Each structure stands twice: as structure tokens, then as C-alpha cells.
Amino acid sequence: MxxxxxxxxxxxxxxxxxxxxxxxxxxxxxxxxxxxxxxxxxxxxxxxxxxxxxxxxxxxxxxxxxxxxxxxxxxxxxxxxxxxxxxxxxxxxxxxxxxxxxxxxxxxxxxxxxxxxxxxxxxxxxxxxxxxxxxxxxxxxxxxxxxxxxxxxxxxxxxxxxxxxxxxxxxxxxxxxxxxxxxxxxxxxxxxxxxxxxxxxxxxxxxxxxxxxxxxxxxxxxxxxxxxxxxFNQFHPTCLYHPEAKSFLVTEAIRGEGGRLLLPDGHRFMPDFDSRGELAPRDVVARAIDHEMKRLGADCLFLDISHQSKDFLRSHFPTIMERCAELGIDISQEPIPVVPAAHYTxxxxxxxxxxxxxxxxxxxxxxxxxxxxxxxxxxxxxxxxxxxxxxxxxxxxxxxxxxxIAAPSIAPAWDESQVTDSDEDVVISHNWDELRRFMWDYVGIVRTDKRLQRALHRVDLLQTEIADYYGNYKVSNDLLELRNLAMVAELMIRCAISRQESRGLHYTLDYPQSMPVARDTILQPGVSPP
CATH class of the missing domain: 3.50.50.60 (FAD/NAD(P)-binding domain)
Structure with a gap:
């Protein structure tokens, strides 16, 4: 019932x-x-x-x-x-x-x-x-x-x-x-x-x-x-880079209080990319960090706020100071290792x-x-x-x-009489990992047509597997999230393929310039994108 x-x-x-x-x-x-x-x-x-x-x-x-x-x-x-x-x-x-x-x-x-x-x-x-x-x-x-x-x-x-x-x-x-x-x-x-x-x-x-x-x-x-x-998926330029620092963001306010982005050799590089330096918009900063990491083969870059006093940092950034201290990083004395990470849709x-x-x-x-x-x-x-x-x-x-508004009509009850409990949840975890990895590799900060087409091919195959699984087994939180993520991934990829220019957070090597007129990318169910 x-x-x-x-x-x-x-x-x-x-x-x-x-x-x-x-x-x-x-x-x-x-x-x-x-x-x-x-x-x-x-x-x-x-x-x-x-x-x-x-x-x-x-x-x-x-x-x-x-x-x-x-x-x-x-x-x-x-x-x-x-x-x-x-x-x-x-x-x-x-x-x-x-x-x-x-x-x-x-x-x-x-x-x-x-x-x-x-x-x-x-x-x-x-x-x-x-x-x-x-x-x-x-x-x-x-x-x-x-x-x-x-x-x-x-x-x-x-x-x-x-x-x-x-x-x-x-x-x-x-x-x-x-x-x-x-x-x-x-x-x-x-x-x-x-x-x-x-x-x-x-x-x-x-x-x-x-x-x-x-x-x-x-x-x-x-x-x-x-x-x-x-x-347009925003990558926050500065997330803490540490094997134990899962999903820990380092607020942009640190750069607002004078924090400087540095290469591993201590060189401040943002003025080379934008006159606003560290306070350029996030897309500019994230691409600059991504470029320098790939150019140098570096695992991370660094954010230095050590010119501020320990009292100032403790007052303004207690969460970051405490988390970094737990990992052996004293932000009043040394820079914070950072990498870009997906942050906002x-x-x-x-x-x-x-x-x-x-x-x-x-x-x-x-x-x-x-x-x-x-x-x-x-x-x-x-x-x-x-x-x-x-x-x-x-x-x-x-x-x-x-x-x-009238009261809702009576909807049909959820029917799970034709499905069974799954004994193959490894399929969910495997597909979850594959989806997130190819989205990072192919639909990340810098894109190309070839990468996007590869991603579209992979997500189509994944959705076929997920639909088969969804139709035969009882739903779970992990299965529902995977189903939704795969669906939204497809929509992200199709939007990216449709935009044949670089604008804001969408940067493609195949179309590095912006079109003269900016237009929204709108997808409608049942209608093929142009």
C-alpha cells in the first residue's frame, strides 16, 4: 500500500x-x-x-x-x-x-x-x-x-x-x-x-x-x-587540494582580502592573464589555473594569504584556518594548495x-x-x-x-510489483564513476567538438544501461541520483554542442571567439536541438 x-x-x-x-x-x-x-x-x-x-x-x-x-x-x-x-x-x-x-x-x-x-x-x-x-x-x-x-x-x-x-x-x-x-x-x-x-x-x-x-x-x-x-558549469578556482580534503572550498573572499595565486616556484601569475588579477571573474581565474597546471604538469597551484595576521585570519576565515590546520597547513605561514572544481550549475x-x-x-x-x-x-x-x-x-x-486551484485528482499508486531487490549494486557505483570521470575529461573547463561527441556517445550508452536497471529493480537513492545525473549530463553535453562559440564558462578550442550576438541555449523535450 x-x-x-x-x-x-x-x-x-x-x-x-x-x-x-x-x-x-x-x-x-x-x-x-x-x-x-x-x-x-x-x-x-x-x-x-x-x-x-x-x-x-x-x-x-x-x-x-x-x-x-x-x-x-x-x-x-x-x-x-x-x-x-x-x-x-x-x-x-x-x-x-x-x-x-x-x-x-x-x-x-x-x-x-x-x-x-x-x-x-x-x-x-x-x-x-x-x-x-x-x-x-x-x-x-x-x-x-x-x-x-x-x-x-x-x-x-x-x-x-x-x-x-x-x-x-x-x-x-x-x-x-x-x-x-x-x-x-x-x-x-x-x-x-x-x-x-x-x-x-x-x-x-x-x-x-x-x-x-x-x-x-x-x-x-x-x-x-x-x-x-x-x-555553463562554473568551476570554482580554489578548492583545497589534499587527499583528505573532500569537496572543501576555499572562499573567494580570501582573494578579496589580498590573497595571491602562485605557481609552485612562487611566481604570481594572474596579472599575466587579466588586469584585475586575482579578482577577475571565476571563469577567467579557473581557466588560468587550468592552463598553468597543464603547462607545468602540476597537480595543484597555491593561494597565499600569509601576509595577513593570524588574528585577522582567525576572525575572517575560521573554517578554512581550522580545516587547513587539521591537515597540517598553517595558512598564516604558508600558501594553500588549490585546484579548480565544479561548483555551480x-x-x-x-x-x-x-x-x-x-x-x-x-x-x-x-x-x-x-x-x-x-x-x-x-x-x-x-x-x-x-x-x-x-x-x-x-x-x-x-x-x-x-x-x-482545485484539489489534485487521485494519482495512481506507485507500482513495484514487477521489480525485485538488486544484487548488482556494483553496476550503479561503476556507472557513477565512469560518468563523472568522462564529464571531467571531456566536458570540463576547456572543451572540443571531439571531446563533446565522445561524451555524448558514452552518456547514451550509460542511459540505456541505467534505464534497463531502473525498469527491473526497486529504486534506491543511489539509483535515482545516477539516473538524474546521467540525464542532466546529456542535457549539458547537448547544450555545449549547440553553442559554437566561446562565451563565459563555455570555452572550446574549436570556436575560441564569441559570436556578435549572445543567445540562450534552450532545449525542449521532444524537439531536436539545432
């Missing part, structure tokens, strides 16, 4: 976007909030640097908009950028009202206090509000506490989404795997929100936690929604300003969506801002339209 749950709104994902949306909904609505693991385990929690916002009188909305447009390499949608930036101060005020404790600094005249702001790559001003180097953690913990204390929000942990339920031309819920029992449940709702994050686990090396498997993007695609710009499910997808009743917020804000390269610290802005916009639209 399939367990059935009924709510007004189903939110799949428990990061900043999902939590913000749930908290903005009226207390009159019954909200289900689903988390793949425990709360505070997703990408939001691990975000170090901060959130971009116009908060100082030396900064302006126009300046933040211009910086974002420049970083996005001509592909940002100006209306999305302006909408996001104009709402940035309001979002900070809302987070503070919820209890987020951002770092403050004493004002020059000692009569008041103001936020401590730092600067990151692509920004012309200090506009990154933060809580030391644990900003995501501070936001995630406060919003999680608020959600757990809410009477109208029911939180379900260790739930993995399988597929969306579509009936009468709209999304009416989703089939959800309960990881603790191994059974698939049915969650029905008038409105469904995908807040499932990005897909950086498709790459061998990534800064993301294990759950970043593109679940929402894959489910929306299977349900008939368009996706856009998935060729700039494209995603195509949405409008209210976060609506192509499927009625289905919304997408956060990294799983494509709002037009990031263009061909996300500017540092705009992602948390996007989560808060678009989650509130989606919540407002849901509230305004809830009275028009």
Missing part, C-alpha cells in the same frame, strides 16, 4: 530557496518540506563567502547590475538582474529579521554600527555581506530553526524525489522515496516547488555535497519543461520572474532554475541572493493564485 500525503504546497529541497519559500507562505497553508538528508546538509550550508547586496552609500544598484552583466558575458537578462539587485537590501533585512547574525563593523564616527562587507571577483565595490566564512551555515541554521518551529510546515527528511505527478495539465505532486523504509510514497499538492539545487556531482571533482545530483532539473525535463544554458529549468516553469503548478527556485540572472558566468555571491529573491516572488504568486 502506497502511503499518500496531501498538502497545499509541496517544496522539494531544504536549502535557502526552499526554506525561504516555505517561510513566506501563509500560515493558512499546509506545507510539506522535503529534504534528501537531515536539514543543513545541502549546498547552502557549505557556502562560505556571503551574499551580494547593495548596502553601502558608496555602492549603487546600477553598479551591481553593471558588474553582474559584465561577469555574465553578454548573456544575462537585464530585467532579471535588475529585479534581483533592486530587492537585495530587502532580502538582507528579511534575513536579519529572521535572526541571521551577519558580521558588523564599527562605523568610522563610532556613533553606529554597519555591516562588514567584503569584495569578491567581478565586483567593483565591497558588497558581500557575510557571517565570517560560514555565511551559508548561518542562513541555513536560522531558516531551518524557523521552519521547524512553524505550525504549518511539516518537514520530511531522508526523502528522495522520484518523479513528478502530472494530471489535468498541471503538476499535482510527486512520487517520493522514503530512504528509511525503501518504499515510494505519493505526495499530492496544489502547487509543487523544485528547490533541489544544482548538478555539480556530475563532475569528478566538485565543491558540492553528495546530494547535488540535478534531481529537479531531470524531473522537470521528464515532465515536459524546457531547460536552458546548461553548458548556471543553467537549469527555464522560469519567469515568479519562478513558474512551463508546467502549470510547478515552480523552480534556486540553483535548479534558470532565471536569466547568471548568464554565461555567475558572479560571486549572487546565488544566495537569487535564492531569497525568487523564493519570495514564487511564494507571493502561489498565495495570489491558491484560491483558483
Amino acid at each position: 502506497t502511503a499518500v500525503y496531501e498538502h497545499d504546497v509541496l517544496v522539494i529541497g531544504s536549502g535557502a530557496a526552499g526554506l525561504t519559500l516555505a517561510l513566506h507562505l501563509s500560515a493558512d497553508y499546509r506545507v510539506a518540506l522535503l529534504s534528501k538528508a537531515e536539514l543543513n546538509q545541502g549546498s547552502t550550508y557549505w557556502a562560505q563567502g556571503g551574499m551580494a547586496a547593495v548596502l553601502h552609500n558608496r555602492d549603487t544598484v546600477d553598479s551591481h547590475v553593471a558588474d553582474t552583466l559584465a561577469a555574465g558575458a553578454g548573456l544575462c537578462h537585464r530585467d532579471a538582474v535588475e529585479f534581483t539587485v533592486k530587492n537585495s537590501r530587502h532580502c538582507v533585512e528579511w534575513l536579519v529579521s529572521q535572526g541571521v547574525d551577519f558580521d558588523l563593523r564599527q562605523s568610522a564616527d563610532q556613533r553606529g554600527r554597519e555591516f562588514h562587507l567584503t569584495r569578491e571577483g567581478g565586483h567593483s565595490h565591497r558588497r558581500i555581506i557575510h557571517a565570517a566564512d560560514r555565511t551559508g551555515r548561518a542562513i541555513s541554521e536560522v531558516l531551518s530553526d524557523r521552519a521547524m518551529a512553524s505550525d504549518n510546515i511539516t518537514i520530511y527528511t531522508h526523502r528522495t524525489a522520484v518523479d513528478l505527478v502530472v494530471g489535468d495539465g498541471r503538476c499535482q505532486g510527486a512520487y517520493i522515496l522514503d530512504q528509511t523504509t525503501g518504499h515510494v510514497e505519493l505526495f499530492q499538492a496544489k502547487s509543487v516547488v523544485l528547490a533541489t539545487g544544482g548538478a555539480s556531482k556530475v563532475y569528478l571533482y566538485t565543491s558540492n555535497p553528495d546530494g547535488a545530483s540535478g534531481d529537479g532539473i531531470a524531473m522537470a525535463w521528464r515532465a515536459g519543461c524546457r531547460v536552458a544554458n546548461l553548458e 548556471c543553467g537549469g529549468i527555464l522560469v519567469d520572474q515568479h519562478s513558474r516553469t512551463d508546467l502549470s503548478g510547478l515552480y523552480a527556485v534556486g540553483e535548479s532554475s534558470c532565471t536569466g540572472l547568471h548568464g554565461a558566468n555567475r558572479m560571486a555571491s549572487n546565488s544566495l541572493l537569487e535564492c531569497i529573491v525568487y523564493a519570495e516572488s514564487a511564494a507571493n504568486h502561489i498565495i495570489e493564485n491558491m484560491h483558483r
Whole structure:
């Protein structure tokens, strides 16, 4: 017997976007909030640097908009950028009202206090509000506490989404795997929100936690929604290089405070690539590091912040200092070994300003969506801002339209009568490893047509094997993530093949120049790309 749950709104994902949306909904609505693991385990929690916002009188909305447009390499949608930036101060005020404790600094005249702001790559001003180097953690913990204390929000942990339920031309819920029992449940709702994050686990090396498997993007695609710009995968230039430092990011704020990137011989190389040096946009810095590593045959390069005092580092970067110390690295005395790693999925499910997808009743917020804000390269610290802005916009639209929506029709129960338990899970782990390795080798920081075609051939074969496995065995979290990752990998590859130019995060040796006019790459289910 399939367990059935009924709510007004189903939110799949428990990061900043999902939590913000749930908290903005009226207390009159019954909200289900689903988390793949425990709360505070997703990408939001691990975000170090901060959130971009116009908060100082030396900064302006126009300046933040211009910086974002420049970083996005001509592909940002100006209306999305302006909408996001104009709402940035309001979002900070809302987070503070919820209890987020951002770092403050004493004002020059000692009569008041103001936020401590730092600067990151692509920004012309200090506009990154933060809580030391644990900003995501501070936001995630406060919003999680608020959600757990809410009477109208029911939180379900260790739930993995399988597929969306579509009936009468709209999304009416989703089939959800309960990881603790191994059974698939049915969650029905008038409105469904995908807040499932990005897909950086498709790459061998990534800064993301294990759950970043593109679940929402894959489910929306299977349900008939368009996706856009998935060729733009941002590689964070500086992740800690150490055999025991799995997925540990070294925040860009270190470079904002004067950190220098060095070759193994101590030479500072970024000025050779860009006049902005270490504060060039992430795509420029990541390609420069990749180039120098390949040129020298080096396993890593180095980031040096040792000119700052130990007290300064302990105050501003406690997480990084502690983690490096655990590995025998004193960042006040020696440089940090770093490598680029997959960090952020700039494209995603195509949405409008209210976060609506192509499927009625289905919304997408956060990294799983494509709002037009990031263009061909996300500017540092705009992602948390996007989560808060678009989650509130989606919540407002849901509230305004809830009275028009009929209760969902009864969906069929999940049928697993024809499948068995698998005794061949080695197939899942093998295919997972193969997928992530060829995506890293063929669809990485630098691409070619030949590499992309090889990747497409391999992912087609993998998906055939995965479909056969999915049809014969009971679903598991690992199988669902593999199925979704393979699907999103194919979409990334097809987007990359379609873009016959180099722009932003998509750099190909076969087309090193940019086209005169920037255009989105949009894929539609059932329609072959041009």
C-alpha cells in the first residue's frame, strides 16, 4: 500500500530557496518540506563567502547590475538582474529579521554600527555581506530553526524525489522515496516547488555535497519543461587540494582580502592573464589555473594569504584556518594548495520572474532554475541572493493564485510489483564513476567538438544501461541520483554542442571567439536541438 500525503504546497529541497519559500507562505497553508538528508546538509550550508547586496552609500544598484552583466558575458537578462539587485537590501533585512547574525563593523564616527562587507571577483565595490566564512551555515541554521518551529510546515527528511505527478495539465505532486523504509510514497499538492539545487556531482571533482545530483532539473525535463544554458558549469578556482580534503572550498573572499595565486616556484601569475588579477571573474581565474597546471604538469597551484595576521585570519576565515590546520597547513605561514572544481550549475529549468516553469503548478527556485540572472558566468555571491529573491516572488504568486486551484485528482499508486531487490549494486557505483570521470575529461573547463561527441556517445550508452536497471529493480537513492545525473549530463553535453562559440564558462578550442550576438541555449523535450 502506497502511503499518500496531501498538502497545499509541496517544496522539494531544504536549502535557502526552499526554506525561504516555505517561510513566506501563509500560515493558512499546509506545507510539506522535503529534504534528501537531515536539514543543513545541502549546498547552502557549505557556502562560505556571503551574499551580494547593495548596502553601502558608496555602492549603487546600477553598479551591481553593471558588474553582474559584465561577469555574465553578454548573456544575462537585464530585467532579471535588475529585479534581483533592486530587492537585495530587502532580502538582507528579511534575513536579519529572521535572526541571521551577519558580521558588523564599527562605523568610522563610532556613533553606529554597519555591516562588514567584503569584495569578491567581478565586483567593483565591497558588497558581500557575510557571517565570517560560514555565511551559508548561518542562513541555513536560522531558516531551518524557523521552519521547524512553524505550525504549518511539516518537514520530511531522508526523502528522495522520484518523479513528478502530472494530471489535468498541471503538476499535482510527486512520487517520493522514503530512504528509511525503501518504499515510494505519493505526495499530492496544489502547487509543487523544485528547490533541489544544482548538478555539480556530475563532475569528478566538485565543491558540492553528495546530494547535488540535478534531481529537479531531470524531473522537470521528464515532465515536459524546457531547460536552458546548461553548458555553463562554473568551476570554482580554489578548492583545497589534499587527499583528505573532500569537496572543501576555499572562499573567494580570501582573494578579496589580498590573497595571491602562485605557481609552485612562487611566481604570481594572474596579472599575466587579466588586469584585475586575482579578482577577475571565476571563469577567467579557473581557466588560468587550468592552463598553468597543464603547462607545468602540476597537480595543484597555491593561494597565499600569509601576509595577513593570524588574528585577522582567525576572525575572517575560521573554517578554512581550522580545516587547513587539521591537515597540517598553517595558512598564516604558508600558501594553500588549490585546484579548480565544479561548483555551480548556471543553467537549469527555464522560469519567469515568479519562478513558474512551463508546467502549470510547478515552480523552480534556486540553483535548479534558470532565471536569466547568471548568464554565461555567475558572479560571486549572487546565488544566495537569487535564492531569497525568487523564493519570495514564487511564494507571493502561489498565495495570489491558491484560491483558483482545485484539489489534485487521485494519482495512481506507485507500482513495484514487477521489480525485485538488486544484487548488482556494483553496476550503479561503476556507472557513477565512469560518468563523472568522462564529464571531467571531456566536458570540463576547456572543451572540443571531439571531446563533446565522445561524451555524448558514452552518456547514451550509460542511459540505456541505467534505464534497463531502473525498469527491473526497486529504486534506491543511489539509483535515482545516477539516473538524474546521467540525464542532466546529456542535457549539458547537448547544450555545449549547440553553442559554437566561446562565451563565459563555455570555452572550446574549436570556436575560441564569441559570436556578435549572445543567445540562450534552450532545449525542449521532444524537439531536436539545432
